[in-house]
Amino acid sequence: MAAVLVALLCLLPLVVVLAKALEAGAGEAFSLVWRPRVGELMRNTLSLLALTGVLATVLGVGAAWLVERTAVPWAGLWRVAFVAPLAVPAFVNSFAWSSLVPGFEGLAGAVIVTTLSYFPFVFLPVAALLRSTDPGLEEASRALGNGPWRTFARVGLAQVRPALLGGVLLVLLHLLAEYGALEMLRFPTFTTAILDQFEVAFDSRSGSVLAVVLIGLATLLLTLEVLARGRTRYVAVGSGAARRPTRASLGRALPAALLGLAALAVLALGVPLWSIGTWLGRADQALEPVALGPALRSTLVLGLVAALVTTAATLPAAWLVARSRSRVALLLERVTYLAASLPGVVVALALITLTIGFARPLYQTTTALVVAYVVLFIPLAMVSTRAAIATVRPELADAARALGDGPVRTFVRVQAPLMLRGTLAGTALVFVAVTTELTATLLLAPTGTRTLATAFWDASASLDYAAAAPFAAAMVVLSAPLTWLLLRGGHEEPRP
């Protein structure tokens, strides 16, 4: 029951936005879609998806292969370096680049920043898979006369395909939802245009119509991913050889490979950190006084509350999904994922429409903002929590019951302790996500509530880089444990 309620809550934004867009009839909605500006936004959005999608794939897979499958030194170091960029929010990265390089903007700027921010989504799952797969198949391929490249292309890639597709999908969904990074680089897409509409007309129909187009694009991506996975499956029969894959010797290509990896690390991690550091050092140039304390405080409160509520909301559904393979359970899981692929701006618009029209006491309150975070980040908690529940074998609970413990005592003494770690990891992921959320927070924050992200945004919108830097640094510090959580494995970003 609770699980169904949570799923319904996740579906609500979708319904509300659709209803608002069609309020004045399909004809008017159509005329709002069918205009040159939307064509331009579509071109921009699609070129960004295509270019960043390809580049992130190439960089992510290439780096993963070099790190996991070749004899390149310092693999552990590279692994950290290529996951750590996830701790730098894309809009902070955008600030880092555009404050260093004058005239850094437009499609080229957008592609560079988003690629460097999002390629870890591809690197992480692909590297994890390359590290753990059975080397036997590739050895067989080599034995049958295929060279190392051919083997990688025909066998290795086939093995990593599901992970790769999942990673690319995440990159593309993030691109659809990205606001701050692109707005700063003067590159309009659907999401930035929806925010523009909000600026001129608050909760307007034209904004909702654009949001429907955005939902359409997200749904299309989800469908394409399912189709691309296709019917062919990679199945391992038996447990395979329990060995680490052999690492290819790079020979004379080693210096080039090292140089490439170092360059990627410098661009993705070095540039933002150096840029933030530089601006921190110029604090005296800040035009507006920097009030880090209040922003940090409200960010921590919001993050903590939202993380706890999200975890609590996730538990029933996660329990159901982990324990039952029924169609209903599966459907519930998919629904929560669908909501998560909705960009933050859509969820925020829906909540404004809802609270202003039907739930006035909640309008402009912290509660509404927390609800938005819950809807947006349930999948983050879902993946970890479900995995955690799956590790609690029913036999253990049965044993406790057989030994005379009641259901409550069994839960407290047996199940809860076993689930704790994974569940807390999920909670931490949500906390980090909330601390760097910009789009929904901009629209929903109650009067006077400034988070690190919105305070950073205010300062950087005035190009007051020195005033923005402390907020950027605080967000990076708060997000840093993310690297550790993700590298620990088993808690990859969810695949919608």
Place this chain on the structure above:
Amino acid sequence: MRRRTTLIAAAVAAATLGLSACGDGSLEATGDLDGSKLTIYSAQHKNLTQAWGEEFQKETGIDVQIRYGNDSSMGAQIVEEGAGSPADVFLTENSPAMTTVEQAGLLAPVDPATLAQVGDAYVPSSKDWVGIAARATVLVYNPSKIKEADLPASLMDLADPKYAGQWGAAAGGADFQAIVSAVLAQEGEQKTEAWLRALKSNAKIYQNNIATMKAVNAGQSAMGIIYHYYWYRDQALQKSSSGNTKLHYFKNQDPGAFVSLSGGGVLKSSKHAADAQKFLAFVTGPQGQKLLRTTDVKEYAVGKGAASDPALPPLDSLEAPRIDPFTLNGPKVIDLMTKAGLL
């Protein structure tokens, strides 16, 4: 494994501890609105509104809380909130957003004594709101990119293909939209549409006035349409965003010489109507108008006998077009800009 759990728990505990610090002295409401305080929806600059609020609170003992936003968004928001709006006072940077709220029938008449404090030119015939400050349109340019002699004689000339790629504006912002509403009032719909189409193909669109000015300063754009005070404020500080630029006033009753009026109004639905009226009286009175000068916002004062910042050229020397600020049409402008593909 146990150690990791402890680490996470420690992180959570540390985060909780960080929350126990106490509040700061800002008037900005934190969290949910407090119905007992005078609530100001302000699209005006933060430092100015904050100064008005603080001084007013000190003077009268009336507690004030402020919600910040932008003209158009906040105007539309108040209309959407309707009679249930939590706002008592609305302050804008430009008049069109105020007109939107006025036309929705949500404003209460302003006290005659308050209206008498400002010049007649700053009071709408409806007497439902009052001018609180003014700002002038300027062309900021970079002399190393374009010679003074080559500057356009009129704002309308920027549509000329010879200026393509040479100028920028923050088309998404309410400031620029107010300027467009002046173009519309003076030149009519057809010319405005053509001008907006040219803008779409000729101009670089920036996030806001500051970004526009910085781009001109850095030579990425030769010219930019902004309001005067961004430039004067930066000149008074480190000139880091305007050191390489100069201002060009169109004058000559050109739409580009448009002076935009910032407004203040009291909501009909206000539960603190008397306090709200007092606040408007304070803002338009000698103390409130003096803050325009002392807070370095560099906006023009509109109060009778109130002096503006001495660094600014006198308001009556700008040869502004005679446009009734009370009929400027916000929704029509947004409609035209949407048609031109700017929004």
